[in-house]
Amino acid sequence: MATLSVNGHFALLLIWIGIWLSECNDIGPSLDDDLLSPYPYGHSHGPSHSHRHVRDCQSVVHGNVTHQTWPASNHTGVPVAESKVFISDVPGTTRWVTGHITVVHDPLRTVSVLEPGGPGGCGMNQREVVEETARAGSCLYAQNGGFFDTRTGECLGNLVSDGVQVRDSKGLQNAQFGIRRDGTLVFGYLSEEDVQEEANPFVQLVSGVVWLLRNSQVYINQSIQAECDTTQETGNFRHFVDVVSARTAVGHDEEGKLILFHIDGQTDHRGMNLWEVADFLKGQGVINAINLDGGGSSTYVANGSLASYPSDHCVSNPMWRCPRRVSTILCVHQPQCQPEDCSGHGTCINGHCQCQEGWSGTGCDTLVCQPPACGAHGVCTQDGCACDAGWRGKNCSQECPLGLYGLDCGQKCQCQDMCPCDPVTGSCNALFQGEKNQSIHRGMEPPVTPPPTQSTSSCSN
Numbered sequence: 487m488a489t490l491s492v493n494g495h496f497a498l499l500l501i502w503i504g505i506w507l508s509e510c511n512d513i514g515p516s517l518d519d520d521l522l523s524p525y526p527y528g529h530s531h532g533p534s535h536s537h538r539h540v541r542d543c544q545s546v547v548h549g550n551v552t553h554q555t556w557p558a559s560n561h562t563g564v565p566v567a568e569s570k571v572f573i574s575d576v577p578g579t580t581r582w583v584t585g586h587i588t589v590v591h592d593p594l595r596t597v598s599v600l601e602p603g604g605p606g607g608c609g610m611n612q613r614e615v616v617e618e619t620a621r622a623g624s625c626l627y628a629q630n631g632g633f634f635d636t637r638t639g640e641c642l643g644n645l646v647s648d649g650v651q652v653r654d655s656k657g658l659q660n661a662q663f664g665i666r667r668d669g670t671l672v673f674g675y676l677s678e679e680d681v682q683e684e685a686n687p688f689v690q691l692v693s694g695v696v697w698l699l700r701n702s703q704v705y706i707n708q709s710i711q712a713e714c715d716t717t718q719e720t721g722n723f724r725h726f727v728d729v730v731s732a733r734t735a736v737g738h739d740e741e742g743k744l745i746l747f748h749i750d751g752q753t754d755h756r757g758m759n760l761w762e763v764a765d766f767l768k769g770q771g772v773i774n775a776i777n778l779d780g781g782g783s784s785t786y787v788a789n790g791s792l793a794s795y796p797s798d799h800c801v802s803n804p805m806w807r808c809p810r811r812v813s814t815i816l817c818v819h820q821p822q823c824q825p826e827d828c829s830g831h832g833t834c835i836n837g838h839c840q841c842q843e844g845w846s847g848t849g850c851d852t853l854v855c856q857p858p859a860c861g862a863h864g865v866c867t868q869d870g871c872a873c874d875a876g877w878r879g880k881n882c883s884q885e886c887p888l889g890l891y892g893l894d895c896g897q898k899c900q901c902q903d904m905c906p907c908d909p910v911t912g913s914c915n916a917l918f919q920g921e922k923n924q925s926i927h928r929g930m931e932p933p934v935t936p937p938p939t940q941s942t943s944s945c946s947n
């Protein structure tokens with residue numbers, strides 16, 4: 487079931503998480519590298535280039551387009567995502583790295599950018615461990631998301647979480663990842679107009695630092711130009727790119743599946759530099775990707791909990807510090823609806839469509855029935871038409887077949903000579919229309935038991 491193609495340059499081992507975790511005590515949330523930041527301390531953090539700068543400085547082959555878009559896969563089957571541990575050597579080095587790749591099949595409905603600790607977390611400059619935000623958000627998988635000010639906790643860059651615009655970077659530029667309402671995946675640099683577009687707004691949007699892959703090409707040097715503030719800071723920014731460390735990234739493949747990437751590490755010792763991350767992702771068939779981070783640590787959570795990892799490693803292994811409180815996270819959860827997912831026949835409440843009467847299905851797109859649909863011989867219920875005795879069919883338009891009568895045509899006629907009976911009552915006088923009509927006119931009950939004798943001819947009348 488290992489579906490990812492293996493890059494020839496990386497000796498890559500993909501192992502199912504469940505198997506790996508039960509056998510290995512050596513992997514866990516990675517380190518707290520709190521000095522790894524593209525922005526120097528003592529300066530204002532975050533992007534400071536205008537969108538115009540980015541647009542004017544990029545290669546002419548991109549015209550005036552500063553981001554890439556791709557339709558998201560909308561495969562709704564189960565599981566929601568597949569996540570694998572990998573162990574790989576890094577080409578040209580003696581380094582081995584461990585990390586996770588998570589492939590998400592329906593990003594629009596199952597991926598959210600979550601504020602630290604829950605909605606409103608950015609407004610309070612909150613910081614929280616990934617595990618806790620993931621638990622509150624019922625995430626199946628989660629990892630660090632956007633950048634933040636490591637001193638104040640302020641969330642940085644553009645931020646849209648489940649359709650709510652939390653922050654606007656005012657057009658200042660860092661690499662972005664977003665999902666628009668129609669499922670379009672967006673990677674790159676966005677003008678304020680792009681962010682504010684109302685026709686097809688962002689439902690998720692987060693800011694990273696460094697656009698790693700653009701159209702399957704490594705785009706790091708261009709990112710340094712686009713994102714790095716001043717010449718004086720370039721050294722710092724280059725160091726951020728070049729240094730081996732724990733990393734997280736997000737990208738997409740040819741089919742529009744979202745690829746979450748996490749690599750364990752410690753600055754200057756273990757992990758990957760961003761060139762290696764870009765090469766690795768490219769080898770996995772990733773087309774566009776940006777680097778995400780959380781102040782230098784990278785944490786990966788499965789099934790909403792770090793509990794699947796050895797819980798005491800923070801303490802027992804002096805190489806590792808305990809998971810750090812970070813800002814936003816990327817969360818993969820069970821499908822949630824968007825208002826338009828309910829097909830106009832229901833309301834999206836708490837991520838699930840509540841269907842109007844007569845409609846069913848997760849998207850309220852299956853017509854159970856509508857009152858007129860059951861005709862004169864049935865009533866519409868949540869489970870479809872409930873037919874009167876003597877009638878059947880999806881819309882109660884068919885009489886019971888000869889020889890059967892009653893509710894759901896569930897009873898056999900008891901008439902002699904296999905004569906048919908009244909489809910409603912089972913009366914064996916059914917075919918004597920005149921007689922039946924008379925009995926009704928007289929207000930008499932039709933006979934419950936067949937009359938003692940009946941000729942064959944009366945039956946075939």
Ligand SMILES: *[C@@H]1O[C@H](CO)[C@@H](O)[C@H](O)[C@H]1NC(C)=O
Nearest residue numbers: 503504505507626788789794
């Ligand atoms: C997460 O849950 C799924 C389904 O219950 C299970 O198959 C998978 O092994 C779990 N992953 C981890 C890392 O516990």
Ligand SMILES: *[C@@H]1O[C@H](CO)[C@@H](O)[C@H](O)[C@H]1NC(C)=O
Nearest residue numbers: 541548549550551552677679
């Ligand atoms: C971008 O370029 C296209 C054609 O090259 C042009 O039609 C469009 O107006 C330009 N947009 C901006 C914002 O300059």
Ligand SMILES: *[C@@H]1O[C@H](CO)[C@@H](O)[C@H](O)[C@H]1NC(C)=O
Nearest residue numbers: 557558559560561562669849
């Ligand atoms: C899934 O995507 C395809 C192609 O992009 C589109 O035609 C289809 O309407 C989408 N289905 C849903 C349920 O969104």
Ligand SMILES: *[C@@H]1O[C@H](CO)[C@@H](O)[C@H](O)[C@H]1NC(C)=O
Nearest residue numbers: 704705706707708710724761
């Ligand atoms: C990136 O820039 C550096 C320094 O300017 C240069 O040495 C390197 O070849 C460039 N890499 C790519 C892939 O363009």
Ligand SMILES: *[C@@H]1O[C@H](CO)[C@@H](O)[C@H](O)[C@H]1NC(C)=O
Nearest residue numbers: 858859860861880881882883
């Ligand atoms: C009932 O269903 C049949 C086909 O199954 C269809 O021809 C007929 O128009 C339907 N009647 C109503 C009232 O919807």
Ligand SMILES: *[C@@H]1O[C@H](CO)[C@@H](O)[C@H](O)[C@H]1NC(C)=O
Nearest residue numbers: 918919920921922923924926
């Ligand atoms: C008996 O009733 C049916 C409809 O219920 C009607 O079509 C038919 O003409 C009636 N026959 C007589 C003899 O009254």
